[in-house]
Amino acid sequence: MVTATSALLLAFAPALAVVLILLIGRPRAAEALNLLASAVSLVAILVILARHDAATFWGGYVIIDGFGAWTVLCAAIVYFLASLYAVGYMRLLGEEARLSRFYAMFAAFGLSTLVAPMMNNAGLYWIAVELTTLISTFLVAFEQEASSIEAAWKYIIVVSAGISLALLGTVLFYWSGTFVIGPTYDMTWKVLQDVAPRLNPQLVSLAFLLVLIGYGTKIGLAPMHTWLPDAHSEGPAPVSALLSGALLNTAMVGVIRYLAIADAAGISGLARGTLLTLGALSLFVAALFIVRQKGVKRLMAYSSVEHMGVIALGFGFGGQLGVAGALYHMLNHSLNKSAMFFGAGAVMRAYETKRIPGIRRVLTHFPVLGALWLAGAVAITGAPPFALFLSELAIIRAGLAASRYVLVGLFAVLLIVIFVGFLNQFRIMYFEDGVSKEPDARAVTPWIIAPMGLALVPLLVFGLWWPQAFWGLFQTIGLSLGALPVTGAAP
């Protein structure tokens, strides 16, 4: 009962915020309403997770299981932090008149990323993912410059084309089920997973590959990642954070649920092989572009491609450890990438440039922001004592346990390349001599510092201590995805 109420509240709060923001139409009220809605959603999902009982609601269309709830938690955290940050950041843009419309879209986007992972029906899930694209396009184009409109156009064309493949895959999955269950049935994840061993493996292979490529486009796995750096770098910074920290995970949920079905259908060799290849390729492409990057937000965007690759590798290696590592990495990446985009947005506004060569001596000009952003940069490259180190280590151990030595070796080398390349960009911005414009100190306010701090503190805590409660949850999720149980405490 409590879970059902919380789930209702989780979706209802942002929805109500959208309506109220549009009705009231004042920028300050919009800020407050959006922030309030995001806080309510965060509390609601925390309540759901604390009670951890899996259930389906509303005629079986909505499911609250461990995996969905965990992804929703990641999305809710990012939505809350980004809403907090948006209060400070959006005032810098000087778009007061369009601000309430922005917040209405922002809350709607937050809502769509919160709802999509809870869809229990593969078709409805597809619709929810499509909805996220539809809403976020407007947010990417919000600044109305030629470059942001170009980014929005590429985003919608590439992602819609990709997701139409996912639709084809969904239809083929349904078709494969009709041979066993009959012409009409409810296509829930559970039904598909149960019926999977009796499905035709060739048809399921084709369907899975289509779904993987389709949702993979949305996740930003290379080589379907081309829209991602543009969209992530051209939207306002809170939108970039939400795209990167919430949206990508939302699409990952679908792929992983289909992966469990593919495993049950006995094609795990093909399915995992393809997922691992895409993951490794994403890391490779990201490494190349991070080393030579000139745009500060594009740097963060390619880092998202990298981390989605890491998560894909974690799920691809599989086993309890792989699933746990990937899930932990999801949360860590969401926290960390939000902080990075927040810092990048503030620096971009202060120096009035998106280009790394125009940004110099960040630490001298902005001691607090600079220190936080640098800590975030160290964290996102997977250095201890931050949490991404633990999750990447778990994924590497999962790879070794699965005897994928070549892939693990490649993974390690690419992580090192990215570590060097990424931090070198920060060395240039922090310590290299060079002329830059005198930055505008008004761009950095407590509204901007606070969410960065809020994101980084848990990252440090989770890096020193992997909570046993998380480990227990990851085990449950791993079991539901078909991984074999292991005994013992959190690594």
Place this chain on the structure above:
Amino acid sequence: MLVAHLEPLPAALFSLLAIGSLLLSFVMLGSRWLRHYLFAFAAQSWLIAILSASIGYYGDYPELYIVAVLTATFRGLLLPYLILRIIRRMLVHREVLVILQVSSTLVLGAFAVIFALTVAYRIGSALNLGGTIAVLALTVMLSMKLIGFLMLSVRHEALSQILGLLLLENGVFLGAQILVPGMPLLIEIVILFDLLIIVACFGVLVRYLVSHVGTTSSLELKRLVG
């Protein structure tokens, strides 16, 4: 399962409509005039609407009549009308610069169909459905997918890209109706979704592209690289 045991007459009718739709996608591929794309797309949507209605009739799926009406009104009338208005306002009537000659595009399209046929044939024989309309439906579905992608990659006018996307969706839609006519609720929502995309995003975006970027050709979209 509808496709496994069909009477000869409905089987012939469905095949005719499916092949007609495939031919119309070649018409889209082979023309340089935006207006011709549009008419081919509208005609294709009408064929698909007729297909929905006849599947509803022969397979006894009354909800497909609604789908047929929706397809005919939205994809067959409303969307073409909206796009036609945009064409008139933008004064872009044809692809001025082509990346690939029309004849080479058609040959590529033919290869796409052969590839789709091979895949469909294999899947069909794996499911013991060789020789039924399922193979044809799969072929048409996959080849319209591939042709849609071909259009997206060799055409660069914003409107051709929209039509390419719609062709992708039409392909899935056509195949889905023959293969899984009983799929609940989904197909209706899917159409509504396309609509939403087209009306909300593309209408707005095309307008943005003209007013802010100054062109509707995606060849000019090259600020963001690397």
